[in-house]
Structures are given as C-alpha cells and as structure tokens.
Amino acid sequence: MTATRTRRIRHSLAEIGLNLAALGGLVALTLVALAFFFNISLIMFKTGSMSPTIPTGSLSLVREISASEINVGDVVTVDREGKLPVTHRVTTASAAAADGTRSITLKGDANELEDPAPYTVSTVRLVLWSAPGLANVVVWFSNPLVLGSITLSAAALVMWAFWPRRVEGEADEATAGPAIAADFVGASVTASSVASAAASAPAASGTSAVRTISSRRHRGSSRRHQSPRHSKVAV
Incomplete structure (x- = not known):
C-alpha cells in the first residue's frame, strides 16, 4: 500500500468519525431545543x-x-x-x-x-x-460502557487520522542528505589530494634541476682545477 493511499484512507476515516460526531451532537442539540422551546421529549x-x-x-x-x-x-x-x-x-x-x-x-x-x-x-x-425498535437502540447506547467505548474509539480514530507523520518525500530527502554530504566531503578530499600532488611535483622537479646544475658546476670547476696540472706535465 502506497503512502498516498494510506493518507487517503486516514483522511476518509477521520471524515467519517467527525461526521458521526457532528451528527450525534446535532441530534442532541435538536432534542434539547425541542424540549426547551416546544415541550417535546422522547418516551x-x-x-x-x-x-x-x-x-x-x-x-x-x-x-x-x-x-x-x-x-x-x-x-x-x-x-x-x-x-x-x-x-x-x-x-x-x-x-x-x-x-x-x-x-x-x-x-x-x-x-x-x-x-x-x-x-x-x-x-x-x-x-x-x-x-x-428504536427504544432498544437508545437503551443500548445509554449503557455507560457503550458510551465510554464509543467516545474513546472516536477520539482514538481522530488522533490516529490527524497524527503528524513523515511524508515519503521528506524521508527520501532526509536519507539523501547525509549521502550527498559524504560525496561532497569525498570529492573535496580527492580534489585536495590532486592539488597537493600537483603542487609537490614542480617542487620535486625544481629540486632535481637544482641538484643537476650544482652537479655540473661542480664538475666544471673540477676540470678547471685539473687543466693547469696537466699542462705543466706536458711542458
């Protein structure tokens, strides 16, 4: 049973309960008015x-x-x-x-x-x-147990019908919220990792280049220091 159909059933039951209660109240008020204004009663x-x-x-x-x-x-x-x-x-x-x-x-x-x-x-x-035959119905309804049961049942029906419930769309949003947040955090972490790697790569290349240049300079200076010594030997 879908949530929409369940809500319709609750709404229909609530309307029936309220209509019955309103009808009972209307009958009671009518009898009171008839007795007060026209001296009419029931036997x-x-x-x-x-x-x-x-x-x-x-x-x-x-x-x-x-x-x-x-x-x-x-x-x-x-x-x-x-x-x-x-x-x-x-x-x-x-x-x-x-x-x-x-x-x-x-x-x-x-x-x-x-x-x-x-x-x-x-x-x-x-x-x-x-x-x-209506006298038997009146006697049955005048029983305190019957009156109490009807009153409690009507109150329970109205409360059940109008009790606030989570709508299906709200439940989906509530469930999807943490998942979206988790995906966003995961995406942020991934983007941060990529940015860190990209930033560290040039630094490493630059370090290697500095070391290569230093190494070449060191070799060049070694050759300059060695050249005169070989010249003297040649003379």
Whole structure:
C-alpha cells in the first residue's frame, strides 16, 4: 500500500468519525431545543398494551399539552403518582373544571377493557410520532460502557487520522542528505589530494634541476682545477 493511499484512507476515516460526531451532537442539540422551546421529549414503550399501533420497544416523540387540548382518540401519556407513566388511547374526556383539569378514561389498543379508573389531569403528553425498535437502540447506547467505548474509539480514530507523520518525500530527502554530504566531503578530499600532488611535483622537479646544475658546476670547476696540472706535465 502506497503512502498516498494510506493518507487517503486516514483522511476518509477521520471524515467519517467527525461526521458521526457532528451528527450525534446535532441530534442532541435538536432534542434539547425541542424540549426547551416546544415541550417535546422522547418516551419508550416497554409493554405491548398499545400493539399493534405502537409495539413493544418503540420510541415515541411526545409533546406536553394542556387538558383543554385533549381529544377523544388521542394517544396520551399520563403520569401516575408512585407508578410508571401510562400511555393509552383516550376513550372519554369530561368538560374542563374550574381549575382547568379534566377527567379522562384510557384504554390500550391491545387491552379488552379500559383502565380501572379515570385520570384527572391538567396536562398530558400527546404522542406525535413513533418508531418500532428504536427504544432498544437508545437503551443500548445509554449503557455507560457503550458510551465510554464509543467516545474513546472516536477520539482514538481522530488522533490516529490527524497524527503528524513523515511524508515519503521528506524521508527520501532526509536519507539523501547525509549521502550527498559524504560525496561532497569525498570529492573535496580527492580534489585536495590532486592539488597537493600537483603542487609537490614542480617542487620535486625544481629540486632535481637544482641538484643537476650544482652537479655540473661542480664538475666544471673540477676540470678547471685539473687543466693547469696537466699542462705543466706536458711542458
């Protein structure tokens, strides 16, 4: 695998991780804004009392409304003191009292009978939308071990993708640098050796020439000293 392809894979993985993180953050911010400005929240169905309309494990989007807005046939969530909330369909609704409360009766779509007693409410949560099976996903992601693993994995992926690495060209330059320096030093040493040899050669020749001239002068002087002696003998 080439370095360029490896960099592309890292870049793609980093983009995927960042996009997923951004999507998760966007969803969280959207839910917070909906809850704050529009009283919208999520509920999960742990039983099948509203099947087949809303089966077990469904995730629903609900909005809080006043008792005066309740209509027969609405699927609403009612809080119960000391018990879990109940989400059933409204079968009857009384006129509003002086304090704005109403008495309503509820029945699950999968149940044969209505709930045992009516509920007196001032507000309820109206089911706006539901999706089967999403509650299990939310429960799985809400597990602390899963959340921690996802967070650490995303952080590790981003760090791995953006961690600085030596580029192939830089590595070649770093490797070639000492070799070039070594060649330059070797060339300098060779040039210095050649220059020294060239400088020493004339000096040696000059020395030899001086010695030759001295030697000739010495012979010439010896001959001059010997010539008179031979002349006298000849006379």
